[in-house]
Amino acid sequence: MSSGHDAELVSALQSAAKSLIERRSIDDMEHALGQIVLAAVETVPGAAAGGISTTTDGRIESRSPSGDDVLHLDQRQAELHEGPCITASEEPPDDGVVIAEDLSNDPDAARWPRFAPHAVESGYLSMMSTQLSFDGRTRSALNLYSRRAGTFSEAARTLAGLFAAQAGLLLYGAAHAEHLTQAVDNRDVIGQAKGILMERYTVDAEQAFQMLVSSSQATNVRLVNVARWLTTDVGRPPAARTGRPSIDIRPGPTPKR
Template sequence: MHPEQNDQLATVLRRTARDLIAHRSISDLEQSLEQIVAAAVDTVPGVDAGGISMTEHGHITSRSPTTDDVRKLDQIQAELHEGPCISAAEHPPADGVVLAADLAEEPDTSRWPRFAPKAVEQGYRSMMSTSLSANGRIRAALNLYSRTAGVFDESARTLAGLFGAQAAVLLYGVDHAAQMAQALATRDMIGRAKGILMERFGVDDSHAFQMLVRSSQHTNLKLADIAASLTADTGREHRL
């Protein structure tokens, strides 16, 4: 990249990070993703539209699309299970960026024979998708569309990769926070279950936990499920 492009990128990434913190949107996934997509569309040369594709509960959804066309094309890729976003999310290259230089004429069409004509029909000739799977748990891609063929050079590819890295860190943080919240909720549930057993059977904390473990082993249920069932049953008894 040229020095002025480096300066521009640094400025945009700093501004985006500052906005995320200032608005406390790091906890608001949708708002944060929208800011990153908007910054990428405004900064990467040649980009006309963008969005993020994310796999949730086995289904691929379009997140933060800047136009209805992008939402439609992201959905088409999900339905066909082919396209740059699928390749980037599931089989990313070393730099994480999948480039379709010309969806109408270049060999890219052989990779996505059903999707490429659909994109051209919507007026898009070039596309870049950047993997956002930072930790292997989240399957997602930042998708950048252009109506001009061959518009994305190495500089644009590098910029797309950097914005993808920023979005990947955000998604990793949200995913990690969700896992921590779930772990804390499970710990609290097990704590309440142990308290119930201690009160009912006059045992100490250690023996109460052993009772939960044995119940889990005998029923082939998770410890958390045993604890949840016990606390739910106790709650129903108290309401009777």
Template sequence: MDTVQSEQLVLALRTAARSMAEKRSIRDLEETLAQIVDEAVNTIPAVDAGSISMTEHGRIETRCPTTESIRKLDETQSQLREGPCIEAIEDPPPTGMVIAQDFAGDDAQRWPRYGPHAVEAGYHGLMSTQLSTDGGVRAALNLYSRSANAFDEHSQTLAGLFGAQAALLLYGAHHATHLQKAVDSRDLIGQAKGILMERFAVDDEAAFQMLVKSSQDTNLKLTEVARWLTTDQSRAARPDSSTGRGR
């Protein structure tokens, strides 16, 4: 890697990292993922387009495609259950990277159903890098080339670096989501305990035990019992607009 390429890589990764640190919402996550894909396409030699594939509701969905044709190619892989993106997510090699150097050449037999679709769309090569980090989110960074045999060792190394950055972003977003759910559940249970403490003149521990017992007796999760209780309380306190009761 020469000096200019090294500087371009460092700048691209710093820009993406700075954006990651500033983003918080789900929409921001999408924007940052798209930025990582764009930076990878603009920085890595021979890469002409890119996307991210991610498991959603039991199927693999396309995120942040740089062109509509890439979206269709990713969707075709998902429909056929064949292609580098699928392998990178479901059965990756130890390196985490699956590479097709020429769909019309040596790789034609490896992906016989998907390969012709890629060639017809004008793409002969594809690098897919696994982004999974902890068994939770399963995803892959996909980088397409219009040229055959275009991914040398240098390109593969850069793809791995951008893949690592995207993986860290997804890892952080995944755990932040679970942390927020835990906080929301704690707040919900706290509200429910407060209602029981006021209604039955019991202390905090007794109110919690009442929630636990109700959860066991109804075979509902503790949070579901708490949500029902807080919703019921809110409904009971709301004025009846048809009769004027509650005013």
């Protein structure tokens, strides 16, 4: 690559990284993903459009498409369960990159026979999908489209891999932030439930927690759900209660000394 192209790449990656670092919410995260996609489209040789697809428990979602045509093609791949992005997400090669050199001709037209006509009709002859991440439940791919056949070179693969790595880190961080938020919420709910039991039964914090544990084990209900039931249902006036089955949460017999 030329020094000018190297500088362009560095600038694009720095811009995408800045967007990633400055995100403060889910909306900001989606904006950062969009910036990464746009930077990839502008930087990767031959790319004319792009987007990110995520697959969670078999459900495929289009993220940050650069245009309605990309959204349409992502949706077609999801509906048909066929196309380069599906292959990159579910059956990726060792390097995680799937390239359709020419969707108007074999072997690519034969490899994805139902999807290929949609891409050609939309004006895209080649496509490159690069796997972003795999965490067991969620698989993702950066998808780049070109209006020319055979346009994605080794340099294009390398550049796409760099942008895919950034997008993958962003999605990974967002998922773990969500898990941490849920953990904090669960801790707060359990704390509130312990407070209710401590006040109602004049027990200490450890005894209140053991009451929750015993109730969870006796009813085969997750501890946090027992706590949530206690804080949202028991504390309400009778007329406002949800009508869900009650959970017996009382201290056990005092052990004999």
